[in-house]
Amino acid sequence: MDWNRWYSLKSYLRTSLWTVPLIAVAIYAVLKPLTEMAGRSMTRQGILDPKTGFLGLSMTGARSLVGDIVSADLAFLVFTFGSLLVAIQVAGGQYTPRIIATTLLRDNIIRSISGLFVFSLLFANRTLGWMGENEVHQLQVFIAALCGFASVVAFLFLIDYAAKSLRPVSLVARVGELGIAVIESVYPAPTTGAITQPERDKERGVPDRIVRQRGRSGIVLAVNLEMLVAKARRANAVIEFVPQVGDFVAVDDPLFYLYGNADTINDDRLRTLVAFGTERTMEQDPMFAFRILVDIALKALSAAINDPTTAVLAIDQLHRLLRMVGKRSLHVEEIMDKSGQVRVILRTPNWEDFVHISFREIRQCGVGSIQIARRLRAAIENLIQSLPEHRHEALRVELTLLDRAIASKHPFPEDLALARIPDSQGLGGSAASTANN
Structure with a gap:
């Protein structure tokens, strides 16, 4: 897979609510057969009493308990996703729509709790359907009860967490934390004094080749600088990335200026080192x-x-x-290879x-x-x-x-x-x- 497609896929998965519940489904698919085998083994060896088990529930009590867990988890899921949609509308209208993808949809706590609800619902539903007329699968009922208890606690925590996280002070503080992390990654070196911008246009003159955008228009999300430096070093050339991260690039706009021995660089491979999207992200855009x-x-x-x-x-x-x-030192426009030769020019x-x-x-x-x-x-x-x-x-x-x-x-x-x-x-x-x- 090309780098830009892999980057776009990772960015999409990080902002998708369904990914963690899907992982929960996969975990359920693995753990459920294992717990069933463990329950049978414990019953055969006499470790687990099939009548009393860990909770001492009869068939009627077990069915009632597991049925309540199924109903509760289903209600929790509906409430969570319904409330999240309302929160997204409120945050977009009260603060800014750009807060949605950068904070709310990337919140791992909300996604993890949703995954717990899905796992608990599936496990309890399977346990309820697997119980026969005369047999209570005590280990499965016990695990379902633990998951149900964890779901109740997680639901109460989620209400408190969501109420606090939607406050203005929490949202702006979260954006600030993300901004600090991006600044540290994009500008790792401390400032050393006044910086004079390089007069690279006068030094390099007209580019030997221009690589233009093909395919679809979009916003520049990120650039693979390491691969650009490697390509420029192998070709003994200088690659200038024309737009800035966060810029909108239309089809046929200049994407790269190539200086020096640029004939050996493949245009299509060069374009795969730039990730585009429909909305700006913070990864390389402080x-x-x-x-x-x-x-x-x-x-x-x-x-x-x-x-x-x-x-x-x-x-x-x-x-x-x-x-x-x-x-921080903001002068990162000229990126050099290990030998000290300028290989990539990136506007910041x-x-x-x-x-x-x-x-x-x-x-x-x-x-x-x-x-x-x-x-x-x-x-x-x-x-x-x-x-x-x-x-x-x-x-x-x-x-x-x-x-x-x-x-x-x-x-x-x-x-x-x-x-x-x-x-x-x-x-x-x-x-x-x-x-x-």
Whole structure:
């Protein structure tokens, strides 16, 4: 299987709810015959009393117990998937549709509990159907009872977990955690100082070959950089990946620029090293985490919702991600092989891009809220204090723009003075301490 197809398959399985219940069906298919054989063996050897067993149930009691487990597990499954559909609609409307695939559908706890319900339902149903008129299969009934008890506990836990995970603070914190992981993988090296962008266009000139997109249009999800470097090294060439991860590429758009001895590189094999999809993912796209958080903040600041406190929670995570990005080396455009030769050129966002996406739209939509103005100022000033000097210029520009926007939105001097105080809580944090000082 080609790399891009394998990557797309893995991405699909990670965001599919049916995969874990399907695995539960496979586990059931393996364990059920084993437990039946174990039950017969234990009965023949006298280890298990066929009349009393572990629970001491009669035929009537066993049938009633297992029947209740089947009914309960079926109800749990219906409630779980029905509630999940409602949660997806609420999250998409209240926060952003991009939160669905990145968090809700990737939640392994929800998927695992659904798998437990499926396994327990199948096992109990099989046990109920396998019992004869005069024989109670005590081991199977006992295991079904354990699964039923586990299902009840898991269901109660799921209600509590779902209620907590759908809170704004939980969703933005989860996006922040995913963003931190992506930043660490895409930008592994710490920053060493001011970076000057390479003038590769002037150095390399016109590409010797252009590989264009074929097949279907889509969004770039990921690129197999290791294989690109290996192909470029074997051909003694330089491969430039034209779009950026997260870009939409239409059919016949340039996909690769090839420099040097590029005739030996097969175009179709090169295209298989790029995974496309219909929606951006975070695996190699750190900017997508910023995009989701900004979208949540903008939705919260809209007139229909008007929830600036949720926007402040999103700014908290943007502040956290910017501190991480600001301490990393973002100059990864030229990727070298082991000999130190440049083999692959990959465009990535620079520091200004991250700063712009974090502050510009939120400032434009939310500067009229004193909470937002104060939280943005606190974030910018903290970043100026904590990040290296070469990161300050873009932040000072944002601070100047914030001052100008605040002055245009707050005509009263008292409101203007209050809005210019940095506050990590938006309102209620540093304002009181500043006044006392």
